Amino acid sequence: MAIVLGPNQYGKAETRLVRVYRDTPRHQIRDLNVSTALRGDFEAAHTTGDQAAVLPTDSQKNTVFSLAKERGVGAIEAFGLDLARHFVAETPAVSGARVEIDEYTWDRIHGHDHSFVRRGQETRTTVVTVDKAGIWVVSGLKDLIVAKTTGSEFHGFYKDRYTTLPETTDRVLATSLIARWRYARTDVDWNNSYVGIRALLLATFSDVHSLALQHTLYAMGEIVLQKHSEVAEIRFSAPNKHHFLVDLSPFGVDNPGEVFHAADRPYGLIEATVLRDDAPNPGTAWLP
Numbered sequence: 001m002a003i004v005l006g007p008n009q010y011g012k013a014e015t016r017l018v019r020v021y022r023d024t025p026r027h028q029i030r031d032l033n034v035s036t037a038l039r040g041d042f043e044a045a046h047t048t049g050d051q052a053a054v055l056p057t058d059s060q061k062n063t064v065f066s067l068a069k070e071r072g073v074g075a076i077e078a079f080g081l082d083l084a085r086h087f088v089a090e091t092p093a094v095s096g097a098r099v100e101i102d103e104y105t106w107d108r109i110h111g112h113d114h115s116f117v118r119r120g121q122e123t124r125t126t127v128v129t130v131d132k133a134g135i136w137v138v139s140g141l142k143d144l145i146v147a148k149t150t151g152s153e154f155h156g157f158y159k160d161r162y163t164t165l166p167e168t169t170d171r172v173l174a175t176s177l178i179a180r181w182r183y184a185r186t187d188v189d190w191n192n193s194y195v196g197i198r199a200l201l202l203a204t205f206s207d208v209h210s211l212a213l214q215h216t217l218y219a220m221g222e223i224v225l226q227k228h229s230e231v232a233e234i235r236f237s238a239p240n241k242h243h244f245l246v247d248l249s250p251f252g253v254d255n256p257g258e259v260f261h262a263a264d265r266p267y268g269l270i271e272a273t274v275l276r277d278d279a280p281n282p283g284t285a286w287l288p
């Protein structure tokens with residue numbers, strides 16, 4: 001029996017980069033969380049302890065900071081591509097690089113030149129992978145918290161002897177959405193694409209009369225693929241943040257869909273992929 005090294009990668013996780021543009025009195029701020037991971041021939045580093053091929057994670061962190069100044073931070077996809085291409089081109093043992101970036105958005109306080117307030121929980125995300133087989137960009141958003149107070153039903157489901165859930169034609173639907181979409185190409189106007197897709201997700205959540213969270217997710221995916229030819233595939237993960245109607249009848253009080261218990265757990269977790277049947281091969285796009 002032989003023991004061998006299996007898949008491996010290494011890098012600096014969660015480098016918190018804040019890039020300020022202050023060339024004019026109206027400053028701009030970019031707030032990123034960048035994780036880099038390198039793949040390649042790192043056998044000796046593990047098996048014999050020889051680190052000759054290993055670019056330290058500390059150097060990877062320094063590269064993130066320095067490229068932010070040297071090249072600037074455009075769309076997170078473009079910055080991720082800069083970083084991933086740099087590591088593959090400049091580091092001999094590296095055959096593939098994965099760069100994951102989350103962006104936190106800051107809004108100006110009353111339009112102020114240099115004072116900002118951070119926007120809710122919502123985070124824009126990207127994962128860029130560059131390797132010998134190709135280049136992949138998977139972008140998205142997470143923690144987009146949305147709720148609707150009607151226009152949502154759930155009934156007609158399969159019932160077994162443990163089913164107690166009442167059927168409903170009018171309920172609260174709420175989720176903290178994670179959506180990730182894989183681009184079919186890289187010649188994309190990243191910011192425009194992001195803004196357009198985010199708007200479609202929100203509009204569909206509001207406008208589609210929901211028969212289940214599954215139904216809403218599919219409708220979101222369908223419209224994104226119809227309107228954005230640059231997207232090959234979109235994946236959703238959506239916790240169903242249950243709002244249970246509180247029974248106020250013991251107190252002689254009527255509750256026609258007005259008072260709810262917002263339970264934090266357990267929650268339904270609805271996950272779905274919507275894709276074109278001719279979507280190009282994903283390669284290592286989704287590899288964590």
Ligand SMILES: O=c1[nH]c(=O)c2[nH]c(=O)[nH]c2[nH]1
Binds near residue numbers: 165211212213240268
């Ligand atoms: O939208 C829903 N989908 C389900 O699969 C489900 N299951 C459940 O108990 N409530 C809901 N709601």
